[in-house]
Amino acid sequence: MHERIVGQSPWRVDGIAKVTGKAVFPQDIYLPGMVYGKTVRSKYPHAKITKLDTSKAEALPGVLKVFTARDVPGHNGHGVLHPDIPVFADGKVTSINDAICLVVAETQDIAEEAALLIDVEYEELPAVFDPREAMKETAPKLRENGNIAYHLKIRKGDVEKGFALADVIVEQSFKTSMVDQAFLQPEAGVATVDERGHIVIYVATQYPHWDRTEIARALGVSQNMVRVVTTAVGGAFGGREDMTVQIHACLAAMVLKRPVKIVYDRSESFKAHSKRHPMYMDYRVGATRDGKLVALEATIIGDAGAYLSWSPNILRKAAVHATGPYYIPNVKVDSYAVHTNNPFTGAMRGFGAAQPPMAYEAIMDMLAEKLNLHPFTIRWRNAFERGSETATGQILDMSVGLKETMLEAARRFGWNVEELK
Amino acid sequence: MEMKKLSLTVNGKLIEREVPTNIRLLDFLRDYLHLTGTKEGCGEGECGACTVLLDGKPVNSCLVMAHSAHGREVITIEGIGTPDKLHPIQEAFLEAGAVQCGYCTPGMVLAAYALLKENPNPTREEIKVAISGNLCRCTGYNKIVDAVELAARKEGK
Amino acid sequence: MKKRGIGMASIFYGTGYGNGFPDVSSAVVEIHDDGSATVLTGAADCGQGSNTVLAQIAAEELGIPIEKITLISADTDCTPDAGTTAATRQTYTSGNAVKLAAAKAKKILLDFAAGVLAVNTIDGLDIKDGYVYVKTFPQKRISVAELASHARFKGNRLIGEASFTTHSTMVDPETGQGAPYYPYAFATQIAEVEVDTETGKVEVIRIVAAHDVGRAINKIAVEGQIQGGVAQGVGWALTEEVELKNGQIQNPSFTEYLIPTALDVPEVTPVIVETYEETGPYGAKGVGEPAMLPTMPAILNAIYNAVGVRITELPATPEKILKALKEKEQKNA
Numbered sequence: 001m002h003e004r005i006v007g008q009s010p011w012r013v014d015g016i017a018k019v020t021g022k023a024v025f026p027q028d029i030y031l032p033g034m035v036y037g038k039t040v041r042s043k044y045p046h047a048k049i050t051k052l053d054t055s056k057a058e059a060l061p062g063v064l065k066v067f068t069a070r071d072v073p074g075h076n077g078h079g080v081l082h083p084d085i086p087v088f089a090d091g092k093v094t095s096i097n098d099a100i101c102l103v104v105a106e107t108q109d110i111a112e113e114a115a116l117l118i119d120v121e122y123e124e125l126p127a128v129f130d131p132r133e134a135m136k137e138t139a140p141k142l143r144e145n146g147n148i149a150y151h152l153k154i155r156k157g158d159v160e161k162g163f164a165l166a167d168v169i170v171e172q173s174f175k176t177s178m179v180d181q182a183f184l185q186p187e188a189g190v191a192t193v194d195e196r197g198h199i200v201i202y203v204a205t206q207y208p209h210w211d212r213t214e215i216a217r218a219l220g221v222s223q224n225m226v227r228v229v230t231t232a233v234g235g236a237f238g239g240r241e242d243m244t245v246q247i248h249a250c251l252a253a254m255v256l257k258r259p260v261k262i263v264y265d266r267s268e269s270f271k272a273h274s275k276r277h278p279m280y281m282d283y284r285v286g287a288t289r290d291g292k293l294v295a296l297e298a299t300i301i302g303d304a305g306a307y308l309s310w311s312p313n314i315l316r317k318a319a320v321h322a323t324g325p326y327y328i329p330n331v332k333v334d335s336y337a338v339h340t341n342n343p344f345t346g347a348m349r350g351f352g353a354a355q356p357p358m359a360y361e362a363i364m365d366m367l368a369e370k371l372n373l374h375p376f377t378i379r380w381r382n383a384f385e386r387g388s389e390t391a392t393g394q395i396l397d398m399s400v401g402l403k404e405t406m407l408e409a410a411r412r413f414g415w416n417v418e419e420l421k
Numbered sequence: 422m423e424m425k426k427l428s429l430t431v432n433g434k435l436i437e438r439e440v441p442t443n444i445r446l447l448d449f450l451r452d453y454l455h456l457t458g459t460k461e462g463c464g465e466g467e468c469g470a471c472t473v474l475l476d477g478k479p480v481n482s483c484l485v486m487a488h489s490a491h492g493r494e495v496i497t498i499e500g501i502g503t504p505d506k507l508h509p510i511q512e513a514f515l516e517a518g519a520v521q522c523g524y525c526t527p528g529m530v531l532a533a534y535a536l537l538k539e540n541p542n543p544t545r546e547e548i549k550v551a552i553s554g555n556l557c558r559c560t561g562y563n564k565i566v567d568a569v570e571l572a573a574r575k576e577g578k
Numbered sequence: 579m580k581k582r583g584i585g586m587a588s589i590f591y592g593t594g595y596g597n598g599f600p601d602v603s604s605a606v607v608e609i610h611d612d613g614s615a616t617v618l619t620g621a622a623d624c625g626q627g628s629n630t631v632l633a634q635i636a637a638e639e640l641g642i643p644i645e646k647i648t649l650i651s652a653d654t655d656c657t658p659d660a661g662t663t664a665a666t667r668q669t670y671t672s673g674n675a676v677k678l679a680a681a682k683a684k685k686i687l688l689d690f691a692a693g694v695l696a697v698n699t700i701d702g703l704d705i706k707d708g709y710v711y712v713k714t715f716p717q718k719r720i721s722v723a724e725l726a727s728h729a730r731f732k733g734n735r736l737i738g739e740a741s742f743t744t745h746s747t748m749v750d751p752e753t754g755q756g757a758p759y760y761p762y763a764f765a766t767q768i769a770e771v772e773v774d775t776e777t778g779k780v781e782v783i784r785i786v787a788a789h790d791v792g793r794a795i796n797k798i799a800v801e802g803q804i805q806g807g808v809a810q811g812v813g814w815a816l817t818e819e820v821e822l823k824n825g826q827i828q829n830p831s832f833t834e835y836l837i838p839t840a841l842d843v844p845e846v847t848p849v850i851v852e853t854y855e856e857t858g859p860y861g862a863k864g865v866g867e868p869a870m871l872p873t874m875p876a877i878l879n880a881i882y883n884a885v886g887v888r889i890t891e892l893p894a895t896p897e898k899i900l901k902a903l904k905e906k907e908q909k910n911a
Contacts, residue, residue, distance in 0.1 A: 004706070006638045006860045009798035011515045012630045013649060014623065018523030019511040019530060021458015021498035028457035045825030096825045129825055154754030177819035177892040182837050184462045184470060184524040184558050205652075207662035209620055212654045230652030234460075234524035235558050236624035237810070241664060266463040270830030275820055316597060316749070320758050325590035333754065341825045347664055349810060350867045353591050354874075361587040361875035362888060375586045375879070384590060384764070392749055394757035399853035399863070401790025402764035406588060408788040408849045409766040413584065467832035518798035521806065522625025549840040556832065559625050560802055561809030562840040 014232065023232040026188035026202050031259035034190070035064060037245075037252055038111035039262070040100045040118045041271060042093035045306075045341035046127035046140070049091050049100070053119040057103055060117060062110035064256055067102040072251065074220030078243050080210070085307045085344070087218050087247050093122070094142060095306035097271040097343055102248045104260060131303040131338035132280060140341075142306070147339040149304050150312035152319045154333040156391050162295025162330030166286025170366045174283070174359045178303070179276040181348050185234020186269040191249035192259040199226050199250050204233040206240045218247045219254060226250070238347030239273040242309050274309050274346025277302040277337075279318065279355040285328075285363045291371055291378040295330040296391075298322045300356070302345070304337045309346030311337035317352030323391045324360035325402050326382035331391040376410055376420040429490050431456070432500030442488055446480075447471045449487035450497060458498035458527045462556070469555030472528035473497050479535040481554075498527035501534060510534055513572035514565070521559035528555050533569045542573055579775045582783070583884025587876035588766040591868040592759020593666040598748035601667065602741055603675040604658035607636060607683045609736035613708060613722035614646040615683070620660035621672040622652040626866055627799040628668040632676045634795055635859055639680035641705025642722060658739075666763065666864035667744065669795060673859035674742035682738025687722070690729040694720060761855050763863050764790040767808070767872035771880040775903060778896030780881060782812055782844040785873065789848070792855035792863030804848040804869045811873020813838045819893050 017023040054066035069076055069090035076090055077083035089098045100120055105111035126140040133139055134147040141147065163169060189203035199219065205211050208228035216223040233240070245262040252260040264272060280301040286294050300318050304311035319335035348354070368378040384390070386400045410417045428437045431454065438453060450456045450473065459482055462470035466481040473482045474496040502508035510533050513519070520526050529552060536543055536551035543551065548569045549562070557565065595601040606618040617636045623629040629649050637644040650657055660672045688700040691710045695718055697703060704713050711719035726736060749756035770783040787804045794800040817836040821828040829835045854861035874892070882888045887902035 003638055003860060004641075005634045005644055006795050007793070007797065008634070009518065009796050010630065010634065010644050012518075012520060012627060012799075013633050013644075014523070014629055015515045015520050016504045016507070016511075018520050018526050019507065019514050020502060020504050021456075021527045022504065023523050024457075025460070025524065027461065028451075030452075030455060096827070127825060129822065152749070152754055153752060154749075155752070156755070172888075172890060175891045177814070178822065179814055179818050180820050180835060182558055182818075182832075182835065184468060184522065184556060185460070186462065204624075206622055206624060206664055208622060208652045208654050209659040210662065227653070227655045229654075230622045232523060233622060233624040235522040236622075236663065237558070238664060240624070241662060266465070266468075266832060267830040270820070270827055270835070313595075313597070313599075316758070317592065319754060320592060320596075320749070321590065325588055325764060342822055343820075343825065343827060349807070349870050350591075351665065353589070353867070354871050357587060357589050357871055357875045358878065358892065361589075361872070362878060362882075362890070365585070365879050365882065366888075379586070379588050379766075383588070391754070392758060393755040394759075396762060398761040398857070399790065399792055399855040399861075400762070400764060401851045401853035402588060402590065402766070404851045404853070405764055405766040405788035405790050405849070408851055409586070409768045409786045412786040412788075412847060412849065413768050413770075463832045465831060465833060518802050521627065521802060524625075545845075553839045553841045556837060556839065558810070558837060559806045561805035561807070561846060562843050563805045563846050564798070564802055566840070 029190045034259040036108040036111045037262040038115045042098040045096045046125040047122035051121035057114040057117040060114045062106040063114045064104045074218045078214040082308045127341040142339045150337040152335045157330035159295045159330045159332040163286045165294045167289040168370045169286040171284045174281045176355045178278045181237035181239030183235030186264045187244045188263040189245040189249045190261045191253035237349045241347045244272045276348035277345040281359040283359045291381045293328045297332045300335040305342040305344035307344035314352035321353040325384045430494040446485040447482040469528045472531045509575040510572040513568040517568035519565040519568035525557040581884045583880045585876045585879025587872035589871040591763045594744040596759040601744040603660040603672040604741040605675040605679040607679040607738045611727040617649045618657045620657045622663045636680045666866045677859045678740035679738040763868045767876045769876040769880045773884045778899035786847045790851045791865045793861030801848040803865045805846045807869020808846045809843045811870040815874040815877040
């Protein structure tokens with residue numbers, strides 16, 4: 001290749017700012033007249049709100065206003081696929097971390113003190129915390145059409161015929177954990193109304209343009225009136241796809257005509273953003289004596305938690321990637337996203353394609369052991385190449401460097417790849 | 422809110438301010454001096470993003486009350502180098518690719534600075550121990566260790 | 579007793595939104611009087627380095643140094659929508675958009691240059707090191723700065739705008755058949771671990787991580803993505819779990835939710851495999867998400883290889899490993 005800059009490693013364009021501490025994250029913004037917001041969240045995973053009294057908090061000197069569901073002028077909800085995450089809970093909570101209200105005060109200390117004075121009473125509702133339980137008819141219904149938010153079937157070939165050809169079959173269940181993106185910079189944003197009367201927010205986000213759409217929809221203003229400026233972003237890994245501080249800060253700034261800053265501490269950060277889906281994965285895979293895969297059957301159940309977020313796309317991605325990078329002629333996969341009263345799950349690095357490797361890569365080793373093959377060998381014999389067909393019937397008419405990655409990694413471990421192929 | 426006079430040296434400059442008795446050194450640096458290179462990542466001394474040097478030793482400024490730094494010397498990332506005159510450690514971080522999101526970077530640079538003052542030729546293992554109180558979620562630390570090694574070589578010259 | 583084991587894992591990863599979703603990125607490039615340029619992109623740099631990679635792509639396409647590029651990103655008042663920074667898509671999708679926009683701006687400049695240099699088509703022209711030159715007669719050349727200022731004085735505007743869409747096809751909801759992602763990235767990692775059979779503690783000794791990224795636009799940045807992804811995989815495999823009790827998070831702090839420290843992440847050897855994806859900018863696909871996918875299964879396979887127990891529920895904590903070892907012992911007895 002004869003490129004001059006592509007393929008090189010120039011210093012990051014934002015590097016000097018970052019090593020000298022000059023890079024501006026939303027936390028680092030201080031505007032004249034700035035006030036501070038503190039979110040009050042639900043104490044119960046599923047409950048009716050029978051009383052919400054903000055008067056004591058609002059009476060505290062230094063408190064400017066407490067914002068609740070009735071202060072949301074537009075749509076009281078947001079979400080990357082479907083706007084079902086309430087800006088503020090309206091009479092009901094579906095998960096423990098639902099925002100009830102936002103206290104805005106002259107200082108962070110006053111906002112936090114006032115937050116303790118918010119008087120909320122709940123009437124608990126039956127809740128469900130295991131997606132397999134939530135699939136049952138008897139489970140508390142979190143949605144009118146039931147708790148199953150998404151189901152994708154993959155049907156290729158005939159798995160029964162495939163298993164009939166198998167010399168060995170491995171059956172195993174797996175479960176992945178709920179994981180946090182744990183980016184180092186907790187959520188923060190500063191919203192203000194500029195000289196044109198436009199609402200501006202400085203925030204660390206993954207997608208400013210979609211944030212604008214959702215902020216405008218919640219505030220009931222046109223999109224050109226909202227400006228989202230992405231500051232330096234302190235890591236994201238999927239956890240900044242669904243919004244957190246954005247609508248709250250913009251609403252408060254719009255109403256109060258003061259710059260409003262919201263900064264989460266680590267604990268609130270854990271509570272406010274999406275998590276990685278824990279998945280239950282039941283697998284059955286068959287192979288012939290020479291290590292060729294002939295059939296795979298899998299059921300994957302992902303806990304979507306209380307809100308939809310990206311769940312359908314994530315469980316779709318899990319299903320599409322359920323076979324691993326291997327050609328299997330007979331495949332049957334059922335993948336489900338199921339609502340529970342757990343904290344909602346959404347995007348995290350790997351996005352549904354991250355969980356199935358736990359299952360399919362364990363099973364490759366289990367089959368290899370039964371067949372007395374090296375782990376490299378069984379993978380090599382089934383590996384995708386350019387032109388291979390996936391479980392969804394897609395022809396991989398693109399660069400497919402899987403076998404090169406296998407060779408390169410194995411050689412660095414000193415494996416005799418020529419013998420192992 | 423009880424106020425009290427706080428007098429300390431920050432990046433070589435004597436600072437005197439009347440500030441509340443209950444604030445952390447981190448709050449003083451950020452909210453009062455707007456030295457925002459010092460970051461808050463956890464507020465309980467686990468992540469090291471708020472690392473500063475107190476009398477030359479790295480501390481988590483979220484765990485130090487502002488007034489307990491009275492009469493002492495604080496160095497923040499702003500006191501290490503500037504965009505026009507980077508410290509060799511800062512240069513090494515850029516050269517080695519040790520920076521991604523940058524939120525842990527100021528704390529990492531200060532931890533490295535303190536290490537190299539005490540031990541100009543650390544092993545990789547010693548570097549890992551020295552930065553083990555500073556969390557990074559982006560880089561996997563390998564390139565940060567590379568950067569500190571590179572800085573040691575640069576400073577050794 | 580400390581026992582060592584080695585585990586391998588391979589993965590594939592469909593990049594982009596997928597499933598026919600509109601996966602579009604737009605960009606604008608303007609060349610100024612002095613030959614420097616501004617790039618506008620909606621892509622948010624979350625730390626992974628898209629601002630740098632996209633500036634590199636613009637600089638390459640325009641034939642000017644990266645220092646002559648100002649890249650403005652992710653401000654909705656002035657940058658066009660580039661989609662979300664997710665799905666391992668910004669290098670590929672926004673990289674393509676920036677490259678196309680730069681090529682359009684460049685074409686306006688080259689069209690003007692053709693007249694100035696008296697060549698009958700721009701096919702014979704290129705830009706390198708800040709000069710427009712005749713490829714087969716390089717001494718015939720003119721600086722980009724001189725040309726740009728001349729072209730602009732004559733009323734030309736050196737602005738290119740482009741959108742790029744990553745193609746994908748919706749899957750059938752009943753059979754799952756379709757072509758939901760494009761392109762796919764591939765990777766293999768091999769991990770070596772040491773398991774202490776008395777404490778159940780696992781130490782990851784080393785990991786080799788080979789990734790088909792199409793083409794590395796920025797080599798060190800790609801290595802950084804791989805090493806960072808591996809670190810997240812180590813955490814997922816061994817320590818990380820949001821513990822819930824009745825829907826309530828029990829460990830919302832770094833004291834109780836343990837992400838890897840510098841002492842927990844092994845030396846990671848990144849191996850960049852370049853396969854030159856024809857549809858990608860300069861052959862690039864992406865690496866962000868694939869970086870972490872093989873790590874967890876490779877570690878679990880290595881644990882099995884070391885001590886013969888298979889952990890099927892994450893994370894592989896010392897308690898789970900000790901319990902599994904005990905069960906294995908009882909079974910063998």
